Amino acid sequence: MFYLLVNNNVSSRTAVPLRTFYFRFNKTRYLRSYNSYGTVWTQHPSRSNCKLCPCNTLVRFWHQARRAFRKAAEQKLRAPKTHQALGFVVGPAVLTISARLYSCVAYCQVDLNNNELSQPTHPHETEPEFSWTVLWKFLRPQLLALLGAVVLAFGAAILNIQIPLMLGDLVNVVARYMRDHIGNYLNEVKRPAIKLLGLYGLQGLLTCGYIVLLSRVGEHVAADMRKTLFLSLLRQDVAFFDANKTGQLVNRLTSDIQEFKSSFKLVISQGLRSTTQTAGCFVSLYLISPKLTGLTLVVMPCLVGAGALIGSFLRRLSRKAQDQVARATGVADEALGNVRTVRAFAMENREAQLYSAEVDKSCDMNEALGMGIAVFQGLSNIVLNCIVLGTIFAGGALMAGDEMTPGDLMSFLVASQTVQRSMASISVLFGQVVRGMSAGSRVFEYLTLEPTIPLNGGARIPYHSLVGRIHFRDISFSYPTRPGHQVLKNFSLVLPPCKTVAIVGESGGGKSTVAALLERFYDPSSGVVTLDGLDIRTLDPSWLRGQAIGFINQEPVLFGTSVMENIRFGKPEATDAEVISAAKQANAHSFISSFPDGYDTVVGERGVTLSGGQKQRIAIARALIKNPSILILDEATSALDAESERVVQEALDRVTSGRTVLIIAHRLSTIQGADLICVLSNGSVTEAGTHSELLKKGGLYADLTQRQRTEGKK
Numbered sequence: 001m002f003y004l005l006v007n008n009n010v011s012s013r014t015a016v017p018l019r020t021f022y023f024r025f026n027k028t029r030y031l032r033s034y035n036s037y038g039t040v041w042t043q044h045p046s047r048s049n050c051k052l053c054p055c056n057t058l059v060r061f062w063h064q065a066r067r068a069f070r071k072a073a074e075q076k077l078r079a080p081k082t083h084q085a086l087g088f089v090v091g092p093a094v095l096t097i098s099a100r101l102y103s104c105v106a107y108c109q110v111d112l113n114n115n116e117l118s119q120p121t122h123p124h125e126t127e128p129e130f131s132w133t134v135l136w137k138f139l140r141p142q143l144l145a146l147l148g149a150v151v152l153a154f155g156a157a158i159l160n161i162q163i164p165l166m167l168g169d170l171v172n173v174v175a176r177y178m179r180d181h182i183g184n185y186l187n188e189v190k191r192p193a194i195k196l197l198g199l200y201g202l203q204g205l206l207t208c209g210y211i212v213l214l215s216r217v218g219e220h221v222a223a224d225m226r227k228t229l230f231l232s233l234l235r236q237d238v239a240f241f242d243a244n245k246t247g248q249l250v251n252r253l254t255s256d257i258q259e260f261k262s263s264f265k266l267v268i269s270q271g272l273r274s275t276t277q278t279a280g281c282f283v284s285l286y287l288i289s290p291k292l293t294g295l296t297l298v299v300m301p302c303l304v305g306a307g308a309l310i311g312s313f314l315r316r317l318s319r320k321a322q323d324q325v326a327r328a329t330g331v332a333d334e335a336l337g338n339v340r341t342v343r344a345f346a347m348e349n350r351e352a353q354l355y356s357a358e359v360d361k362s363c364d365m366n367e368a369l370g371m372g373i374a375v376f377q378g379l380s381n382i383v384l385n386c387i388v389l390g391t392i393f394a395g396g397a398l399m400a401g402d403e404m405t406p407g408d409l410m411s412f413l414v415a416s417q418t419v420q421r422s423m424a425s426i427s428v429l430f431g432q433v434v435r436g437m438s439a440g441s442r443v444f445e446y447l448t449l450e451p452t453i454p455l456n457g458g459a460r461i462p463y464h465s466l467v468g469r470i471h472f473r474d475i476s477f478s479y480p481t482r483p484g485h486q487v488l489k490n491f492s493l494v495l496p497p498c499k500t501v502a503i504v505g506e507s508g509g510g511k512s513t514v515a516a517l518l519e520r521f522y523d524p525s526s527g528v529v530t531l532d533g534l535d536i537r538t539l540d541p542s543w544l545r546g547q548a549i550g551f552i553n554q555e556p557v558l559f560g561t562s563v564m565e566n567i568r569f570g571k572p573e574a575t576d577a578e579v580i581s582a583a584k585q586a587n588a589h590s591f592i593s594s595f596p597d598g599y600d601t602v603v604g605e606r607g608v609t610l611s612g613g614q615k616q617r618i619a620i621a622r623a624l625i626k627n628p629s630i631l632i633l634d635e636a637t638s639a640l641d642a643e644s645e646r647v648v649q650e651a652l653d654r655v656t657s658g659r660t661v662l663i664i665a666h667r668l669s670t671i672q673g674a675d676l677i678c679v680l681s682n683g684s685v686t687e688a689g690t691h692s693e694l695l696k697k698g699g700l701y702a703d704l705t706q707r708q709r710t711e712g713k714k
């Protein structure tokens, strides 16, 4: 089942009477209401599982609702009075909460100006599904510890119920002694006091035990989830990363798992304890004094309910304040991360102002939150003390009529406090369950996601028999994030073994896309790419990328470790000698040796302590160390100055011989020696030949060359 949650978008917070509308769907009559606070909700009638969610049913349902809404708006229908009274608070609150409990929720908005319900967002986009099966996989290895924690928590709760009763016994003994003065005081109180002490000790031990076990379970489950999710993310298609922001993915690894872990621990420990204690203490209260219990039953739920409402308002405020802090952090993070750009544009003051504005907002919100908490706590103290006073007052009257002993009153007071605390924590737990499940579902969404291009599996061509002939046959391709934009159209190209083929063309023409398809970052929409006659979809992608192909691009990204580790990234099992030999081939050995720490020099975050040319040469060494048969150079020298370009080009000329090379180039001067030059235009090859052949032809290539020569002279 899912819900269509409708929110209006009016800025005015003035309450207007509840409007109502009726409509029929699948022979059932639905009554819906809305007001300017904005929550109109509509329960979707389908009881189907989210996976099978018939979204066209949702759309039909929405159409019906919209028609009825327009009609109601035109006729200015008003809801019945009782409905209005309930509708403002109870209806939206209860239904919003219950709708959130379901994994499939669709939202749309009320536009009061135009009397329209906006199109609902697709339910799958709003809430991913919570899977108990996936959770079970993580819980199973911790089952023994979890059961132990549950048993201990249950035991601690049962003992907690005994405490008020035993306190009452002790008070009764003391009161008797005060009244009769018979025997020795110490002897009289010794037994109940020792029993109580023992109970305290045992309860403390059980509490300690279940907290230890539960935190062990929570930490192990969270660690397993993090590891599995990280691996699952790393396995996803490149297209997945085009569609999802890195920050959001990292958020799932960190805050979502953290939220899930906290909720899980809280729900098991407090949920079990609070429900057991509430039930147990109510029985105790009833046994002590049914009359006083009746009175409590009238007052307490109202107070706990009011407390829960205020608490939920404060939690919402707190969440907003946290979001604001996160926004301020985001501004700081962006400015510090891009400090060179900020410095280059002398924007320090503007960034500081932006940050300061965000911090001020969060300061105001936190101040309001602090005031809310202060008022809430002050009120709670007054109310709780009044309850104690009221209980003593009513209990005193019962004592005067010999219906209660002082010990009973003491037991009653302590037990009723326990019930209050437990009920309050149950109301908090409800929200926590919802938050935990939604955090869990966000984590599980990517845990169960299977990439369309697997990381490994498939054929491998033995190194000595790999020839390196590549054929792009009739390739058409659109990026999954932009399905309407066809980048390659019937693109065909052959890369003969051990030859250098260059692709040139206008910016955005699809040159890098060709390289991405050869690396199998994406699969073409139609057509096939073959290596030595074999469709690359039948080859093992990890072999293809890890051993057969070396890839060097315009902006090489290094990791913040040593030079040695960075080069070894291309072949983890490489010896130091192999690393040095690769560095020599890439013209990198001499500058690396000139560093005081040589190959142990740490290159800084993303290689920030190296020059562009140095980074590029390390990247070449990293690609070379695996001795690939195929080399892709994607504008490898275009970001370099003339001197760096000369050194890097010299290294490239050396390393390309004996390999099949695909060069993607902007600067045509760097590819004049290529065996074949292809001009890519409108997604397919329009010209092909050697440099001189293409110049003679006088087509697009000749134009481009001419243009670059003229620009070079300016």
Ligand SMILES: Nc1ncnc2c1ncn2[C@@H]1O[C@H](COP(=O)(O)OP(=O)(O)OP(=O)(O)O)[C@@H](O)[C@H]1O
Binding pocket: 242, 479, 481, 482, 487, 505, 506, 507, 508, 509, 510, 511, 512, 513, 514, 666
């Ligand atoms: N990850 C992506 N998702 C969606 N569209 C993309 C993606 N990468 C590139 N494109 C689009 O595909 C088209 C071809 O891009 P590509 O990078 O292959 O061009 P290019 O010829 O290499 O350009 P340049 O010479 O400027 O590097 C462009 O319109 C670009 O906007």
